[in-house]
Amino acid sequence: MTPVSIASIFRRGIESVGESVRIQGWVKTRRDSKAGISFVQVSDGSCFDSLQVVAGAVLDNYSTEVLKAGAGCSVIAEGTLVSSQGKGQSVELQATRVEIVGWVEDPDTYPISPKAHSFEYLRQVAHLRSRTNTFGAIGRVRHTLAMAVHEYFHNNEFQWIHTPIITGNDCEGAGQMFRVSTLDLANLPRTPDGKVDFSKDFFGRETHLTVSGQLNVETWCMALSKVYTFGPTFRAENSNTSRHLAEFWMIEPEIAFANLAQDADLAEGLLKHMFTRLLAERGDDMRFFADRIDKGCIQRIEALLASPFERMDYSDGVKHLEAAVAKGHKFDYPVSWGTDLQSEHERYLTETLVGRPVVLMNYPKEIKAFYMRLNDDGRTVAAMDILAPGIGEIVGGSQREERLDVLDSRLVEMKLDPAVYWWYRDLRRYGTVPHAGFGLGFERTIVYATGMANVRDVIPFSRTPQNCEF
RNA sequence: UCCCCUAUAGCUCAAUUGGUAGAGCGGGCGGCUGUUAACCGCCAGGUUACUGGUUCGAGUCCAGUUGGGGGAGCCA
Numbered sequence: 001m002t003p004v005s006i007a008s009i010f011r012r013g014i015e016s017v018g019e020s021v022r023i024q025g026w027v028k029t030r031r032d033s034k035a036g037i038s039f040v041q042v043s044d045g046s047c048f049d050s051l052q053v054v055a056g057a058v059l060d061n062y063s064t065e066v067l068k069a070g071a072g073c074s075v076i077a078e079g080t081l082v083s084s085q086g087k088g089q090s091v092e093l094q095a096t097r098v099e100i101v102g103w104v105e106d107p108d109t110y111p112i113s114p115k116a117h118s119f120e121y122l123r124q125v126a127h128l129r130s131r132t133n134t135f136g137a138i139g140r141v142r143h144t145l146a147m148a149v150h151e152y153f154h155n156n157e158f159q160w161i162h163t164p165i166i167t168g169n170d171c172e173g174a175g176q177m178f179r180v181s182t183l184d185l186a187n188l189p190r191t192p193d194g195k196v197d198f199s200k201d202f203f204g205r206e207t208h209l210t211v212s213g214q215l216n217v218e219t220w221c222m223a224l225s226k227v228y229t230f231g232p233t234f235r236a237e238n239s240n241t242s243r244h245l246a247e248f249w250m251i252e253p254e255i256a257f258a259n260l261a262q263d264a265d266l267a268e269g270l271l272k273h274m275f276t277r278l279l280a281e282r283g284d285d286m287r288f289f290a291d292r293i294d295k296g297c298i299q300r301i302e303a304l305l306a307s308p309f310e311r312m313d314y315s316d317g318v319k320h321l322e323a324a325v326a327k328g329h330k331f332d333y334p335v336s337w338g339t340d341l342q343s344e345h346e347r348y349l350t351e352t353l354v355g356r357p358v359v360l361m362n363y364p365k366e367i368k369a370f371y372m373r374l375n376d377d378g379r380t381v382a383a384m385d386i387l388a389p390g391i392g393e394i395v396g397g398s399q400r401e402e403r404l405d406v407l408d409s410r411l412v413e414m415k416l417d418p419a420v421y422w423w424y425r426d427l428r429r430y431g432t433v434p435h436a437g438f439g440l441g442f443e444r445t446i447v448y449a450t451g452m453a454n455v456r457d458v459i460p461f462s463r464t465p466q467n468c469e470f
Numbered sequence: 471u472c473c474c475c476u477a478u479a480g481c482u483c484a485a486u487u488g489g490u491a492g493a494g495c496g497g498g499c500g501g502c503u504g505u506u507a508a509c510c511g512c513c514a515g516g517u518u519a520c521u522g523g524u525u526c527g528a529g530u531c532c533a534g535u536u537g538g539g540g541g542a543g544c545c546a
Binding site: 029031032033034035037038039041052054070071084085086087088089106107108109110111113114115116117118120121123124175176211212233235237238239240241242243244245248249250251332333342343344385391392393394395396439440441442443444445454455466 | 471480481482494495496497498501502503504505506507508514515537538539540541542543544545546
């Protein structure tokens with residue numbers, strides 16, 4: 001008999017009554033009735049709900065096996081779908097055969113016992129946490145959001161560019177990098193002046209894991225017009241917060257013949273499409289998050305979808321913050337034009353002042369990267385961040401500096417070596433055009449959508465300082 | 471990297487001013503029931519993270535180490 005997914009059974013509901021099916025999955029719980037039947041909740045991860053398998057004493061392995069099958073055991077069940085006599089489910093499987101494929105060797109120490117566990121504990125058993133309700137839901141939500149990203153871009157004539165993971169740029173401008181090397185650390189080759197001789201390394205030069213695909217994707221933008229990358233990025237910062245990972249996934253579109261306003265529109269359109277698909281496809285998981293994790297998460301998304309994102313200049317943001325201070329609002333850090341906003345300032349703008357995501361635009365050039373386009377005022381650059389309640393910055397983007405002379409003077413100002421960026425500068429020498437793009441943090445977006453408190457719990461295996469067990 | 475908090479049963483937590491460890495959940499066994507956060511009874515399970523110190527006596531106080539968490543910075 002061909003197995004079917006539990007999701008496919010629930011999709012058809014009572015229509016499926018009378019059919020013979022085979023399902024395969026893992027036991028969530030088992031409840032016994034001494035009348036001679038057991039109710040085995042089986043999950044295969046295809047949807048939030050588990051299927052109730054009704055196993056009677058007529059099964060030849062009922063007392064020897066079914067009555068001993070507890071949480072975590074893998075099972076195959078065959079039988080007929082019937083409408084349920086009990087409350088809580090529309091259909092259930094009246095089993096004619098239940099095979100225990102894999103036992104749990106010691107139920108007393110099985111790490112995922114059927115009870116509430118803390119997320120901190122579950123991180124220590126990350127190889128098993130996917131079996132819990134929460135992480136199953138996270139996995140499906142993550143998939144749906146990722147698919148929605150590709151769907152949105154594909155529908156809007158973007159090309160997915162697979163930018164490299166290993167990069168020869170040692171300064172992509174976004175933080176500390178992980179070194180990639182095959183040199184023998186115990187016996188490093190040296191140059192005559194005593195430095196490590198990277199010409200002997202695998203690539204014949206220093207290489208690192210990428211911190212951003214942006215510079216590479218810009219090159220393809222200058223030919224295919226609308227492009228994006230979506231892949232893992234790596235930052236060797238010693239960051240210990242609920243918003244940072246050493247390995248995280250980032251979506252980075254780049255659009256040619258475009259300015260900052262169009263960039264912000266693109267970010268808004270992408271986020272709204274992602275969340276629209278999420279509510280449409282994962283209502284079951286989102287109801288769980290609303291029920292157990294964050295009561296307001298669905299309403300928050302619905303509110304986001306219902307109105308345009310607030311757009312605000314950095315300078316106006318500073319004015320709002322100064323006005324708040326004047327009215328007696330206390331911040332730990334002072335606010336003044338020219339300094340980067342602290343977390344508490346960002347939170348005030350997005351959580352207190354607006355209550356929805358805010359697109360903050362046109363920052364002082366001193367606090368932003370070299371590639372961001374200098375505005376006509378000479379003191380700000382065409383940068384935009386999208387700040388979201390609860391998580392802070394989920395998008396960082398800009399219109400790129402397309403003028404070679406301005407780019408070069410910015411490189412010099414920031415004490416960077418133009419020669420290192422020779423191929424990036426070439427884009428400005430051969431058919432340059434105004435263009436813009438941004439980076440959307442995938443895990444932060446999931447945190448925002450689900451109300452989960454920590455990015456470490458929305459990625460299958462988190463990498464953080466001092467933590468790479470799995 | 472800085473600041474703060476924390477470490478007790480498989481898990482979540484209790485344990486008066488320092489007096490020698492307890493509950494719930496989970497697990498096993500039994501009872502009951504078309505059950506579904508099931509319910510009732512019994513049982514098992516702990517060098518109180520580690521090292522050292524103070525004390526007649528340390529889960530409790532002190533120091534160090536290690537792990538975990540929260541916040542800050544960096545950013546996505």
